[in-house]
Every structure is written in structure tokens, then in C-alpha cells.
Amino acid sequence: MAKTLVWFRQDLRVRDNPALYHAAKAGDVIGIYIEAKLQRQQHNESPAKVGLIYDSLLELRKELNNLNIPLHIRTCDYFGDQLDLIQQMVKDNNITALYFNNEYPINELERDEQLVKWLEDQGVEVHRYDGDLALEPGLVKNKQGDPYKVFTPYKKSWIEKHKTAPVEPLLPPESQSCYINKQETENFSAEYRDDLWAAGETAAHKQLKKFLSDVEDYRDKRDIPSVAGTSFLSPYLAIGAISSKQCIHALLEHYEGDEAKLYGDTWFSELVWREFYRQILIDKPALTKHKAFNQDAKEVWTDNRDAFEAWKDGKTGFPIIDAAMRQLNQTGWMHNRLRMNTAMFLNKLCLVDWRWGEKYFMQTLIDGDFASNNGGWQWCSSTGADGAPYFRIMSPLSQSKRFDPEGEFIRKLVPELKGLDKKSIHNPTTEQRKDLGYPEPVIDYKESRKRALELLS
Numbered sequence: 458m459a460k461t462l463v464w465f466r467q468d469l470r471v472r473d474n475p476a477l478y479h480a481a482k483a484g485d486v487i488g489i490y491i492e493a494k495l496q497r498q499q500h501n502e503s504p505a506k507v508g509l510i511y512d513s514l515l516e517l518r519k520e521l522n523n524l525n526i527p528l529h530i531r532t533c534d535y536f537g538d539q540l541d542l543i544q545q546m547v548k549d550n551n552i553t554a555l556y557f558n559n560e561y562p563i564n565e566l567e568r569d570e571q572l573v574k575w576l577e578d579q580g581v582e583v584h585r586y587d588g589d590l591a592l593e594p595g596l597v598k599n600k601q602g603d604p605y606k607v608f609t610p611y612k613k614s615w616i617e618k619h620k621t622a623p624v625e626p627l628l629p630p631e632s633q634s635c636y637i638n639k640q641e642t643e644n645f646s647a648e649y650r651d652d653l654w655a656a657g658e659t660a661a662h663k664q665l666k667k668f669l670s671d672v673e674d675y676r677d678k679r680d681i682p683s684v685a686g687t688s689f690l691s692p693y694l695a696i697g698a699i700s701s702k703q704c705i706h707a708l709l710e711h712y713e714g715d716e717a718k719l720y721g722d723t724w725f726s727e728l729v730w731r732e733f734y735r736q737i738l739i740d741k742p743a744l745t746k747h748k749a750f751n752q753d754a755k756e757v758w759t760d761n762r763d764a765f766e767a768w769k770d771g772k773t774g775f776p777i778i779d780a781a782m783r784q785l786n787q788t789g790w791m792h793n794r795l796r797m798n799t800a801m802f803l804n805k806l807c808l809v810d811w812r813w814g815e816k817y818f819m820q821t822l823i824d825g826d827f828a829s830n831n832g833g834w835q836w837c838s839s840t841g842a843d844g845a846p847y848f849r850i851m852s853p854l855s856q857s858k859r860f861d862p863e864g865e866f867i868r869k870l871v872p873e874l875k876g877l878d879k880k881s882i883h884n885p886t887t888e889q890r891k892d893l894g895y896p897e898p899v900i901d902y903k904e905s906r907k908r909a910l911e912l913l914s
């Protein structure tokens with residue numbers, strides 16, 4: 458019987474996990490996960506995400522052990538050390554084949570290439586899959602065979618490919634005959650809001666089920682930060698406790714197989730945005746080197762550290778922006794509309810380099826994901842693929858009145874303003890600010906907007 462090793466990375470699930478599924482078909486499986494602690498810090502990923510990963514691994518281990526598959530949880534410093542550990546594992550256990558699901562940022566790709574070379578030299582088979590995407594990378598191309606740079610035609614073409622692609626998620630592997638005598642565990646747990654996100658695959662599916670029971674309301678509720686109108690699945694998708702393929706398939710089942718309903722669904726579209734940004738990263742790995750997608754875009758940023766600090770702390774004097782940043786700081790998650798508002802505020806109104814904001818988001822978000830975060834920031838700063846036009850600058854005041862009309866969200870996150878009426882809560886008077894200990898606006902909105910338009914045009 459062949460002995461296979463599955464290297465878990467951003468795919469912490471037993472269901473719809475191609476590497477695990479195929480490895481178990483080929484032979485007895487050993488699973489390993491290796492946390493590269495310093496590398497993760499270098500990639501600016503948050504302690505919250507690390508905490509969720511660790512707890513999700515413990516859940517994954519339970520699921521795997523039920524199938525007689527052991528899971529070793531190891532730690533090291535850098536990607537290079539991960540390779541040493543894998544090589545040791547291969548030698549110690551006479552592994553004949555390694556299975557893993559691909560990751561697309563450049564350091565990960567280079568690491569994997571190095572490993573594949575070593576394994577091939579040793580005569581060990583390597584099997585790689587694309588479990589992080591619902592459609593294989595490279596499948597969706599324009600008529601010239603080039604990758605799409607604009608979302609709408611990408612989505613149209615994505616749907617055409619999806620109609621003919623296998624859409625059924627994979628089942629969990631069958632129970633193994635191997636005997637688990639030892640599983641190494643190196644603890645790397647970190648704090649996160651486990652009251653908001655229960656760890657693991659089962660919790661992710663529970664959340665999906667709960668969300669789908671109200672999915673018809675998503676279109677109307679998704680822009681209102683005071684209501685729980687979105688799925689809250691991003692942390693699970695980011696660590697692979699659930700796959701986008703599973704989400705799309707569950708949505709299709711919700712619509713009883715009606716493809717027209719699936720493809721016309723607003724939530725489905727968001728999942729395709731996730732695929733779009735991944736495809737952009739796969740086609741342009743230089744994005745991981747802090748490059749703008751659109752090299753011709755104007756980059757006119759200033760060294761406005763005061764504004765940046767106020768923004769990070771949720772003390773800009775713009776209630777909706779401060780509420781959003783405090784939501785991020787307190788929970789590790791921020792509502793999508795507010796991600797756009799806070800990003801445009803920092804970048805276009807304060808003229809702070811979008812890379813600073815991108816980094817702070819990564820350092821704080823529990824769902825920090827390079828492709829989606831970079832895509833979101835470059836969209837907002839108009840430097841990205843299909844970015845917002847340069848003159849699109851969301852006004853914090855209008856957005857606040859429109860999407861938090863009663864000031865409910867602000868009241869919850871900026872408690873010093875909770876006694877204000879629904880009109881003044883969006884922009885308190887100087888007197889009210891003084892009385893309540895709330896700062897004056899860190900920028901003059903009208904002047905800042907004018908300056909941004911002049912500089913960016």
C-alpha cells in the first residue's frame with residue numbers, strides 16, 4: 458500500500474478537499490500542517506487569523522481521526538523550514554507521494570517549486586490541485602486567450618464555463634486502515650473573537666446553512682452595517698474551512714437546481730469577485746511585491762502620518778469611519794461597504810498610500826486574504842484591475858446617512874455619540890464634539906475631495 462502525505466495549508470477541511478480526497482484513494486494518508494510563524498508575520502497576517510487557524514486545526518484533527526487519519530501540527534519560522542520538515546517527514550515515513558492544494562502568492566509558489574524539485578529528485582510523486590477556486594485557474598479567458606481585466610465580462614464567461622464544469626463538491630475520503638499511534642502538536646494558538654467565529658469546518662457549514670435560509674434578503678440587507686445581512690463566511694473561506702465551490706453548490710441546491718436563479722443571485726456574484734481577484738493574482742504574481750495593477754495610475758500619496766494614526770484608532774472625527782475602524786479593531790472583521798468607505802477615506806481624502814491601509818487591514822482582519830484585500834484596496838484607490846474611476850470618492854457623510862440612517866451602527870461602535878439624535882450623529886457640531894470628547898474632523902472633506910480630484914485627474 459502506498460503511503461501518502463497530505464500537506465494542509467489554506468484548506469482546513471475534509472470535505473471538498475481534492476488533495477486529501479485523491480491521496481486517500483491512492484494509499485494510507487498522514488496529514489501535516491506547519492505554521493511558519495515568522496513568515497506569517499512578514500506577510501502581515503493577523504493574530505486573529507492565526508487563532509482561528511489553530512482552533513480549526515484541532516477541529517480538523519477530530520474529523521480526520523474519525524477516518525483514522527493522523528494530523529501532525531508543527532511550527533517553524535520560515536517557509537524554508539517548512540520544506541525541511543516535509544523532507545524529514547517524507548524520509549522518516551517512507552512516503553511515496555505528496556499531495557497538496559495550490560496557493561498562489563509568489564513566496565508560496567517559489568517554495569512549492571523548490572519542494573517539487575526535491576521530491577522529484579527523490580523519486581517521490583507530487584500531486585497538486587486547485588481546491589481554493591470553484592473553477593480551475595486559467596479556464597476563464599477572453600477571445601484572444603488573455604485573462605480578463607474587467608469583472609463583468611469575466612463573470613459572464615465564468616458562468617459559461619461553470620455550466621459545463623463539474624460542480625459537485627468532493628466527498629470526504631473513506632476511512633483509512635492506518636493506525637494512529639502518535640500525532641505531534643506544537644501549540645501556536647492566539648486570541649481572536651471565538652464568540653463570533655466558532656472554529657472549524659462544521660461551524661462554517663452551520664453558518665452557511667443559517668445564511669442561506671435568508672439569502673433572498675441579501676440584496677437588500679448587504680449594504681446596511683447595523684444588520685447581519687451578509688454571510689460572515691469570509692474567515693472560513695480565507696482558511697479553507699469551507700470552499701467557494703461548496704458555497705456555490707449549496708446556493709444551487711437552495712434554488713433546487715435552477716441555474717438561472719443561481720447565476721442571477723447577488724451573493725453568487727460576490728463569490729465570483731473572490732475568484733476574479735484570485736485569477737488576477739495568478740496572472741500577475743508581482744502584485745505580491747506591492748505593485749499597482751495599473752502601472753499608469755497616478756500615485757500621489759503624501760506622508761500624512763497623523764491622519765493614518767487617527768484612521769487606525771477610529772478617531773478621525775468622521776463617525777461612520779470611526780465606527781468602521783473600531784469594528785475592525787474590536788472584532789477583526791469589517792462590513793464590506795465600510796471597507797470601501799474607510800479605504801477611500803484614507804487613500805483619496807487623506808492621500809495616504811493604499812499600501813499602508815492594505816497592510817493595516819491584513820494585520821487586523823481575521824479574514825485577511827492577500828488576493829481579496831489587495832484587490833479591494835486597488836479597486837478603491839483606482840490603481841487596480843477594474844478599479845473604481847479616479848473621481849469616485851465616497852463621501853463619509855452621505856454614505857453614513859444613506860446606509861446607517863438611524864445612526865444605529867455608529868451608536869454601537871462609537872458609544873460617546875450614542876445620545877445624539879439621528880441627524881447630528883452623522884456629523885456632530887463643534888460644541889457636541891467638545892462636550893462628548895469626540896475629535897474634530899482630521900480633514901476638511903470638501904477641500905480634500907477637490908485636492909484629490911485635481912491630483913488624480
Ligand SMILES: Cc1cc2nc3c(=O)[nH]c(=O)nc-3n(C[C@H](O)[C@H](O)[C@H](O)COP(=O)(O)OP(=O)(O)OC[C@H]3O[C@@H](n4cnc5c(N)ncnc54)[C@H](O)[C@@H]3O)c2cc1C
Nearest residue numbers: 687688689690691727731793796824825826829830833834
Ligand atoms: C478595501 C477592501 C479590503 C478587503 N479585504 C478582504 C480580505 O482581506 N479578505 C476577504 O475575504 N475579503 C476582503 N474584502 C472583500 C469583502 O469586504 C469581504 O469579503 C466581505 O466583507 C466579507 O464578509 P462576508 O463573508 O459576510 O461577505 P458576503 O457578502 O457574505 O460575501 C460572501 C463571500 O464572497 C467573497 N467576497 C465578497 N465580497 C468580495 C469582494 N469585494 N472581493 C472579493 N471577495 C468578496 C468573500 O469570500 C465573502 O466571504 C475586502 C474589500 C475591500 C473593499
